[in-house]
Amino acid sequence: MKPKTLFEKLWEQHEVVAETADTPAVLYIDLHLIHEVTSPQAFAQLRAGGLAVRRPDRTLATMDHSTPTDPAEVFGRVPIKVESAAQQVREMEKNCREFGVEVFGLGSEQRGIVHVIGPELGATQPGKTIVCGDSHTATHGAFGALAFGIGTTEVGHVLATQCLLQRRPKTLAIEVSGTLRPAVTAKDLILAIIGKIGVSGGTGHVIEYRGPAIEALSMDERMTVCNMSIEAGARAGMIAPDETTFAYLAGRRFAPSGAAWDRAVERWRELRTDAGARYDRVVEVDADQLEPMITYGTHPGMVVPITGAVPDHPADAVHAKSLAYMGLHGGEPMLGKSVQVVFVGSCTNARLSDLEQAARVLRGRKIASGVRMLVVPGSQQVKREAEARGLAQVFTDAGAEWRESGCSMCIGMNGDTVAAGHYAVSTSNRNFEGRQGAGARTLLASPLTAAAAAVAGRIADPREFLRS
Amino acid sequence: MQAIRTLVSRTVVLPYTNIDTDQIIPARFLTTTTKEGLGRRAFTDWRYDASGAPKPDFVLNRPESAGCAILVAGRNFGCGSSREHAPWALLDYGFRAVISTEIADIFRNNSLKNGLLPIVVDERTHAWLLAHPGVSLQIDLQSSALTLPDGSTVGFPIEAFSRHCLLNGVDELGFLLQQAAAITRYEQTHA
Numbered sequence: 064m065k066p067k068t069l070f071e072k073l074w075e076q077h078e079v080v081a082e083t084a085d086t087p088a089v090l091y092i093d094l095h096l097i098h099e100v101t102s103p104q105a106f107a108q109l110r111a112g113g114l115a116v117r118r119p120d121r122t123l124a125t126m127d128h129s130t131p132t133d134p135a136e137v138f139g140r141v142p143i144k145v146e147s148a149a150q151q152v153r154e155m156e157k158n159c160r161e162f163g164v165e166v167f168g169l170g171s172e173q174r175g176i177v178h179v180i181g182p183e184l185g186a187t188q189p190g191k192t193i194v195c196g197d198s199h200t201a202t203h204g205a206f207g208a209l210a211f212g213i214g215t216t217e218v219g220h221v222l223a224t225q226c227l228l229q230r231r232p233k234t235l236a237i238e239v240s241g242t243l244r245p246a247v248t249a250k251d252l253i254l255a256i257i258g259k260i261g262v263s264g265g266t267g268h269v270i271e272y273r274g275p276a277i278e279a280l281s282m283d284e285r286m287t288v289c290n291m292s293i294e295a296g297a298r299a300g301m302i303a304p305d306e307t308t309f310a311y312l313a314g315r316r317f318a319p320s321g322a323a324w325d326r327a328v329e330r331w332r333e334l335r336t337d338a339g340a341r342y343d344r345v346v347e348v349d350a351d352q353l354e355p356m357i358t359y360g361t362h363p364g365m366v367v368p369i370t371g372a373v374p375d376h377p378a379d380a381v382h383a384k385s386l387a388y389m390g391l392h393g394g395e396p397m398l399g400k401s402v403q404v405v406f407v408g409s410c411t412n413a414r415l416s417d418l419e420q421a422a423r424v425l426r427g428r429k430i431a432s433g434v435r436m437l438v439v440p441g442s443q444q445v446k447r448e449a450e451a452r453g454l455a456q457v458f459t460d461a462g463a464e465w466r467e468s469g470c471s472m473c474i475g476m477n478g479d480t481v482a483a484g485h486y487a488v489s490t491s492n493r494n495f496e497g498r499q500g501a502g503a504r505t506l507l508a509s510p511l512t513a514a515a516a517a518v519a520g521r522i523a524d525p526r527e528f529l530r531s
Numbered sequence: 532m533q534a535i536r537t538l539v540s541r542t543v544v545l546p547y548t549n550i551d552t553d554q555i556i557p558a559r560f561l562t563t564t565t566k567e568g569l570g571r572r573a574f575t576d577w578r579y580d581a582s583g584a585p586k587p588d589f590v591l592n593r594p595e596s597a598g599c600a601i602l603v604a605g606r607n608f609g610c611g612s613s614r615e616h617a618p619w620a621l622l623d624y625g626f627r628a629v630i631s632t633e634i635a636d637i638f639r640n641n642s643l644k645n646g647l648l649p650i651v652v653d654e655r656t657h658a659w660l661l662a663h664p665g666v667s668l669q670i671d672l673q674s675s676a677l678t679l680p681d682g683s684t685v686g687f688p689i690e691a692f693s694r695h696c697l698l699n700g701v702d703e704l705g706f707l708l709q710q711a712a713a714i715t716r717y718e719q720t721h722a
Binding site: 079087114212225298496498 | 547695704708
């Protein structure tokens with residue numbers, strides 16, 4: 064039999080109708096995640112066509128993008144400040160009620176960022192096709208799922224038919240050899256990869272991350288890597304499931320149990336790229352060579368080691384426009400630049416281990432005067448666990464704000480924004496112009512580097528804060 | 532969706548690479564529950580200053596840009612978020628086609644489903660278009676070709692089924708709904 068890649072196996076298992084020259088494949092979707100921002104117009108499309116949701120049991124709904132993180136607003140003690148966001152929350156509740164979809168609403172203990180709760184609840188599983196009206200759906204590929212972001216029209220297609228029309232993408236293997244050094248995290252690895260292949264380096268491809276440095280990562284770390292596949296232009300990134308994956312999923316709410324669990328694990332073990340299978344492209348990365356990374360520009364590919372300097376390309380007008388927005392100059396070192404805001408959160412870095420990393424730096428220290436630090440857990444479950452383990456106390460003792468879960472300052476839809484001209488070291492995924500607020504200047508980094516910046520009040524090397 | 536066969540218009544040029552969907556429509560305008568009216572927010576932080584006044588230097592604010600339905604942009608247009616609000620905003624603003632050397636995957640899919648033509652051309656044609664803003668082009672979807680002012684034509688790739696839907700003004704959902712029997716069979720055999 065012809066050797067196949069992990070992607071090919073998943074693709075072929077989900078073809079309801081194979082593609083032809085005239086028509087794309089009809090691809091079956093096992094799990095559809097929906098949220099309040101990209102679904103209202105899709106429900107309107109169903110209503111207009113008199114259509115039902117085909118599989119409410121395969122649809123998981125939550126609210127995260129525009130929701131408040133202030134406890135008083137979340138739990139209804141005061142109205143939601145952004146009225147249009149409040150309207151989206153009401154609309155989501157109404158749509159889910161009307162179409163019979165269970166929703167983890169604002170006050171729910173299971174609520175959180177859609178890409179945090181899918182795995183947390185065990186709904187994200189190896190071998191599944193998973194889509195969501197959100198480009199960071201690639202996160203779920205960490206479990207050996209084929210997961211990608213779609214637009215609202217396609218959200219409507221999946222609600223109505225549980226299928227999508229898709230052309231088969233190409234495959235790109237990213238082979239990561241070696242071992243990440245201390246204080247070099249999964250976030251630094253993915254930023255380095257994006258810096259290497261560029262922000263459109265993965266366009267038209269599904270990435271499979273593989274090699275010893277990937278196999279050594281925890282599930283939280285694998286999610287951080289797969290999450291940012293879209294920042295390299297790839298709609299999906301995936302990692303073959305292994306014992307780490309199975310250990311994470313065992314006992315979770317939607318994971319199989321008993322004999323069904325054993326059968327599932329047996330099936331999941333087959334989800335590996337066969338020896339001799341061919342990718343359309345292969346890129347090699349050496350983990351041993353990597354340092355903590357930080358972005359300096361207005362897309363995630365504009366990234367340097369933290370000890371590096373802003374690259375100088377005087378003839379490049381787009382580079383100059385980006386540096387002008389950032390208020391930086393070619394040749395200037397990154398270390399020592401003062402910062403006003405630090406954000407630890409987002410679907411990239413707001414899981415329990417991310418918060419533990421930030422707390423490693425903050426424990427027994429205070430954030431610098433003049434710095435505002437916001438710590439926003441990825442879900443209500445992460446929040447409860449962080450409180451039980453004393454992490455929340457570390458953050459508040461250091462002078463940071465501890466919030467309810469949501470996308471918050473990563474996208475700035477709920478009023479959690481960075482002021483124009485201010486520098487924010489953020490653990491999120493996008494440093495586009497205005498992403499965290501009009502005029503905001505975002506520097507993407509790991510939770511360790513973000514916490515180090517909060518303490519120093521400037522861009523600092525996290526390794527200096529971890530020496531005992 | 533209305534059928535599209537040809538489009539004739541002058542171009543407006545945004546010569547930047549990697550124009551992301553946060554520039555096309557910033558996230559703070561995504562708390563809407565409809566598709567309508569997003570055109571006035573398109574490129575809002577490039578078009579308006581903090582007080583809301585139009586920036587006179589920005590190309591879309593110049594009188595010669597009025598009525599241009601073809602946007603020529605740098606490589607990797609539409610990267611970033613999956614928000615379909617981006618093509619909704621561009622269409623509502625009055626654009627009907629975007630030309631670049633590379634267009635991000637999700638944005639391209641979203642555009643095709645709404646009748647905004649994502650057109651990828653070769654480097655040489657692109658460089659000429661960037662250097663000649665305001666020229667009049669004809670786009671013929673039937674032959675998948677662009678006619679330049681000198682009468683020469685340049686082909687562009689477009690996925691066959693999307694092209695069929697655009698030419699006939701039909702919705703892809705109709706085709707998917709016709710697959711109901713195959714979907715049911717799949718569900719019965721893949722528990």
